[in-house]
Amino acid sequence: xxGENNIIKLENISKRYDGKTVLDNINLxxxxxxxxxxxxxxxxxxxxxxxxxxxxxxxxxxxxxxxxNDIAGVPPYKRPLxxxxxxxxxxxxxxxxxxxxxxxxxRKTPTNEIDRRVRKALKMVxxxxxxxxxxxxxxxxxxxxxxxxxxxxxxxRVLLLDEPLxxxxxxxxxxxxxxxxxxHQKLGxxxxxxxxxxxxALTLSDTIVVMREGKIQQIGTPRDIYNxxxxxxxxxxxxxxxxxxxxxxxxGLVSFIGKEFECVDTGFxxxxxxxxxxxxxxxxxxxxxxxTQFSGTVKSCIFKGVHNEILVDTDEGFEMTIQDYxxxxxxxxxxxxxxxxxIQVMKKERTANIxxxxxxxxxxxQLLGADFPVSCDFAAxxxxxxxxxxxxxxxxxxxxxxxxxxxxxxxxxKGNHYHLTVRTDDGDFLYVDTNDIWDKGDLVGxxxxxxxxxxxxxxQNEN
Amino acid sequence: xxxxxxxAKAYLWLLLILMYxxxxxxxxxxxxxxxxxGNWTGFSLKLYENLxxxxxSNSLFKAVENTLSIGVLSxxxxxxxxxxxxVGIYNLKGRKKQAITFLNNIPMLNPDIITGISLFLLFVxxxxxxxxxxxxxxxxxxxxxxxxxxxxPKLRQMEANTYEAALDLGATPGQALRKVILPQIRPGVxxxxxxxxxxxxxxxxxxxxxxxxxxxxTLSTFxxxxxxxxxxxxxxxxxxxxxxxxxxxxxxxINYRSSKNTNKK
Numbered sequence: 037x038x039g040e041n042n043i044i045k046l047e048n049i050s051k052r053y054d055g056k057t058v059l060d061n062i063n064l065x066x067x068x069x070x071x072x073x074x075x076x077x078x079x080x081x082x083x084x085x086x087x088x089x090x091x092x093x094x095x096x097x098x099x100x101x102x103x104x105n106d107i108a109g110v111p112p113y114k115r116p117l118x119x120x121x122x123x124x125x126x127x128x129x130x131x132x133x134x135x136x137x138x139x140x141x142x143r144k145t146p147t148n149e150i151d152r153r154v155r156k157a158l159k160m161v162x163x164x165x166x167x168x169x170x171x172x173x174x175x176x177x178x179x180x181x182x183x184x185x186x187x188x189x190x191x192x193r194v195l196l197l198d199e200p201l202x203x204x205x206x207x208x209x210x211x212x213x214x215x216x217x218x219x220h221q222k223l224g225x226x227x228x229x230x231x232x233x234x235x236x237a238l239t240l241s242d243t244i245v246v247m248r249e250g251k252i253q254q255i256g257t258p259r260d261i262y263n264x265x266x267x268x269x270x271x272x273x274x275x276x277x278x279x280x281x282x283x284x285x286x287x288g289l290v291s292f293i294g295k296e297f298e299c300v301d302t303g304f305x306x307x308x309x310x311x312x313x314x315x316x317x318x319x320x321x322x323x324x325x326x327x328t329q330f331s332g333t334v335k336s337c338i339f340k341g342v343h344n345e346i347l348v349d350t351d352e353g354f355e356m357t358i359q360d361y362x363x364x365x366x367x368x369x370x371x372x373x374x375x376x377x378x379i380q381v382m383k384k385e386r387t388a389n390i391x392x393x394x395x396x397x398x399x400x401x402q403l404l405g406a407d408f409p410v411s412c413d414f415a416a417x418x419x420x421x422x423x424x425x426x427x428x429x430x431x432x433x434x435x436x437x438x439x440x441x442x443x444x445x446x447x448x449x450k451g452n453h454y455h456l457t458v459r460t461d462d463g464d465f466l467y468v469d470t471n472d473i474w475d476k477g478d479l480v481g482x483x484x485x486x487x488x489x490x491x492x493x494x495x496q497n498e499n
Numbered sequence: 500x501x502x503x504x505x506x507a508k509a510y511l512w513l514l515l516i517l518m519y520x521x522x523x524x525x526x527x528x529x530x531x532x533x534x535x536x537g538n539w540t541g542f543s544l545k546l547y548e549n550l551x552x553x554x555x556s557n558s559l560f561k562a563v564e565n566t567l568s569i570g571v572l573s574x575x576x577x578x579x580x581x582x583x584x585x586v587g588i589y590n591l592k593g594r595k596k597q598a599i600t601f602l603n604n605i606p607m608l609n610p611d612i613i614t615g616i617s618l619f620l621l622f623v624x625x626x627x628x629x630x631x632x633x634x635x636x637x638x639x640x641x642x643x644x645x646x647x648x649x650x651x652p653k654l655r656q657m658e659a660n661t662y663e664a665a666l667d668l669g670a671t672p673g674q675a676l677r678k679v680i681l682p683q684i685r686p687g688v689x690x691x692x693x694x695x696x697x698x699x700x701x702x703x704x705x706x707x708x709x710x711x712x713x714x715x716x717t718l719s720t721f722x723x724x725x726x727x728x729x730x731x732x733x734x735x736x737x738x739x740x741x742x743x744x745x746x747x748x749x750x751x752x753i754n755y756r757s758s759k760n761t762n763k764k
Binding site: 091111117119122127129138142187190 | 658659660661663664665666667668669670671674678679682683685
């Protein structure tokens with residue numbers, strides 16, 4: 037990404053609110069003329085990043101460079117950037133014309149020049165007949181067009197767009213997406229676009245930056261992000277996907293859903309645990325066995341317009357989502373095929389919960405701010421590293437039954453079980469494999485089962 | 500059904516009569532010369548004539564002048580203070596905002612007499628000679644919270660990103676305030692000014708305690724002093740009628756403004 041023509045660089049940016057880290061060491065380079073989308077669920081820090089670039093807030097750490105110059109001390113009204121806000125933020129006491137002319141008038145632009153540029157901007161957003169209208173009398177879509185014209189008329193180096201289409205209905209949103217893309221191509225200025233809508237990001241962007249909890253997960257073209265997500269979060273967030281636990285047997289061979297598949301990936305080691313992503317449209321479903329790799333039974337089939345979405349229970353006990361133009365009967369025996377290039381293998385972010393604690397007595401270890409009953413042979417007071425497999429963490433409806441309690445934070449379906457991220461009351465994260473169905477936000481009691489599976493080792497002093 | 504409607508109407512009229520008859524009586528008896536209120540000695544404009552040229556008119560008009568000038572000045576300063584305070588409170592977050600809003604509301608609930616005495620004690624303690632300035636300060640202090648209350652809803656109606664949008668388009672914070680924030684909260688500021696003006700004119704208790712003994716009188720303290728001296732001077736009857744009409748006019752103006760604003764929305 038680091039080229040000579042970077043217009044904006046974020047270097048090691050961190051931002052905290054009330055002790056909560058909203059952005060955690062963000063590094064981002066944006067090329068001149070690029071359409072970059074910051075994509076992520078709410079609370080991922082994408083809007084904060086945009087507001088930092090606009091200058092409405094200041095980073096706690098790190099630098100923001102514009103054309104190579106640090107702009108920390110430059111107030112928003114001196115930055116050659118303009119913003120289109122989610123709720124338009126038009127000035128209701130001014131008509132359409134004066135809203136658009138606002139920035140030019142402040143810069144003491146000659147009247148005839150203002151006139152020419154405002155009319156040009158109105159024409160660009162197809163609002164030429166509306167210049168005398170009160171902004172309150174316009175529809176949401178029209179107001180957003182005025183907001184875009186008001187920003188573009190100042191000929192900014194970079195246009196910042198904060199979920200500009202979120203308040204519009206679907207049809208209008210799709211039309212505006214195409215218009216924005218056209219405008220971007222015509223004007224050649226840099227667009228930085230914030231959205232939580234992955235379809236919108238895929239449609240519009242040259243580059244997508246996927247964010248989660250203040251960290252950048254992946255930067256790439258829409259095609260890269262869709263076809264080669266770097267982790268299960270990105271795979272789950274962008275489009276539909278089957279995310280499965282697998283084992284990377286050797287280069288070009290991976291096993292998942294109880295079968296071995298040829299793949300094109302290399303370099304994950306031998307017999308290494310991995311995550312595997314297969315897009316629903318990349319699973320070929322047949323009624324005859326010849327040439328297929330595995331079989332199953334149709335669990336449900338829903339017509340989605342262009343395609344049918346079919347849930348299949350494989351004979352090995354995994355559930356897969358498959359898209360196909362043809363409908364299938366529930367209960368029908370079907371045969372599936374996955375091509376090597378359609379299998380995306382990802383390194384597992386972790387294979388167990390790695391915790392550190394202190395031995396209290398022979399049957400108790402102090403962990404996560406509480407005393408967990410875990411038997412061990414180390415002397416009291418020994419610092420230990422505790423490895424708790426995902427399946428050894430038990431979640432309980434009754435908070436009192438747990439040693440500590442927490443909240444279900446993120447859910448991933450892995451074909452035959454759920455992989456949950458649980459946030460403890462102290463803010464630590466635990467990862468859990470379970471067959472029980474939980475909802476995001478459920479409060480749970482947490483304890484450890486399967487003592488035999490928990491591995492304890494003495495923590496080496498690393499100093 | 501018909502009877503019910505009749506009673507509903509009668510009830511309304513009864514209320515209106517109860518509310519307006521005292522004023523009507525003053526107005527009616529302002530057109531007769533009788534010294535004692537309640538005696539009708541024939542229609543006459545004599546009292547109106549005396550009001551503007553008689554012996555009483557000098558001190559009376561001085562009091563009216565004080566009332567109006569204190570009203571306008573205290574309305575002006577409390578509007579300035581209150582509007583700025585409202586913008587400040589609006590930009591506060593969470594707890595702080597609640598606390599300051601609460602503190603702003605207390606003086607409005609506080610009885611006038613307590614406000615008056617406290618201010619009197621304060622001025623004495625600080626050692627300020629009481630007169631025009633202390634009355635003005637007192638009026639500014641009790642009018643300001645009302646201005647805050649009147650401006651606040653207008654700020655809340657504003658789009659959340661309005662100020663940032665102005666900065667984004669190249670306005671300095673000062674320009675953003677003048678060119679974007681102020682025009683949007685103007686109706687609230689104007690209502691606040693009018694409210695402060697009427698409150699100031701209306702005030703008696705606070706003025707009485709802060710006017711000192713240098714002979715400063717406002718209309719309300721003048722009438723009070725006059726009534727204590729030995730009955731109400733007859734010329735006050737036309738004066739009250741005129742005051743009532745002026746207030747009525749102001750009220751109509753405010754209503755007209757607010758109905759115009761709601762129609763625009």
